[in-house]
Amino acid sequence: MSVQGKKTVRKIVASSGEADPVAAVQSVQQFINQSPWEWPEIRRAIAEYVDSRTEVSAWVIDNAIIPKRGCHSVGVAKRFIPHAGKTINCQVGVGLYLATDQGAVPADWRLLIPDAWLGDQQRRSRAKIPDGVTKMPVWAHILDLTDTVARDWGLPPVPVIADLHCTPDSDSLISGLLGRGLQFLVEVGDTAEIALAAPARGAEAGRPAERPGPTRTTTVRHRIRSGYELWRQTVPVPEGGGQQQYHVASCVVHRPVRTRSDPFPSRLRLVAASPQNDPHLTRYWLTNLPYDRVGEVFALAVQHTDSSRNRNPTEERFGLRDFEGRSFPGWHHHMTLVSAAYAYDLLCRQAVLSPL
DSSP states (O other): OOSOSSOOHHHHHHHHTOSSHHHHHHHHHHHHHTOOOOHHHHHHHHHHHHHHHSOOOEEEEEEEEEEOSSSOSTTOEEEEETTTTEEEEEEEEEEEEEEETTEEEEEEEEEOOOHHHHTOHHHHHHHTOOTTOOOOOHHHHHHHHHIIIIIISOOOOOOEEEEOTTSSOHHHHHHHHHHTTOOEEEEEOTTOEEESSOOOTTGGGTSOOSSOOOOOEEEHHHHHHTOTTOEEEEEEEEETTEEEEEEEEEEEEEOOOOOTTOOOOOEEEEEEEEETTOTTOOEEEEEOSOHHHHHHHHHHHHHHHHHHTTOHHHHHHHTTTOOOOOSHHHHHHHHHHHHHHHHHHHHHHTTSSOOO
16 A cells, blocks of 8 residues: 555565565466455455454445556446546446445445446456356345345444435335345435325335335425425534535435335335535435434435545555456456455554554
8 A cells, every 4th residue: 555656566566675576576466367266255354354343334335437448358348427427438346335434445346247248258258257247237236245245244234325316226226125124325316206105005014015006206306395294404424624514304205116026115214415505406315214313324425425426545545446457356356455455444543453
């Protein structure tokens, strides 16, 4: 982490004072790109260590946008990136972060692979993409991440925070999180639909509805603007060494029941918030958290999403965007080392570890 600028293998080796830097560069490159070590168990060990020595308050889902110049790095494609407002030739990773009051550590990663890669056997072979890797929407990757951390690793569940306001997948994600018994706070777009009436009888208990649910719907924006039965509060959010006050309004809503096979049309809480210094900038979330925890988790969500949209210095420090290889295993090896760097930094700041 002490290497200035891009964390290339050559720079890292040069800073270590190796007697034979050429051989050392080759060894490190082989370790990252070609060695067969299994990254899931390393990530699990990192996550368990962090979880046992800090107070994890949420699992935050976040994207890693990794710009690339060429077309040969695994999963690279031209994509429109909403928060950047432009199309970027990049890789996109989805990470699950263990969020604490001192920062967040990425526990596990998924790499989004476009159809052009999945359907091209030559590219798959060259990038060593496993046969089991198939097309998955973002919401399915998120559920896979939560399954790994909760079910496979056995970490104590905490609320899941995810930002899906630029995608149409929020209802699929919410249904999956409800089915797993997880609490969540999911940011949605202002046109996300909610039901105007209560769900069919039996649905609240997690049983299939006896008849189709409500068909009358409205958007989250229109529901808040109606002003009907809104619970209001002011929530302070840490920002730039101070605090930003947010005006928060919330109300009970229902998910539309789309099919009989969906047993989770559960009642949710809609949360809308605007910063005090820009009341016209309203963001919306759906949550199954009890009302007395909404403010706490909302503050964490805003703090993390705002910092993630301006986190270039942090990414540069830990080398998140500095993967030099082209293969699928190499990418996962690199991101595992990035997770270790995040964990080391956090634990040093919390005096759990001593800096080297």
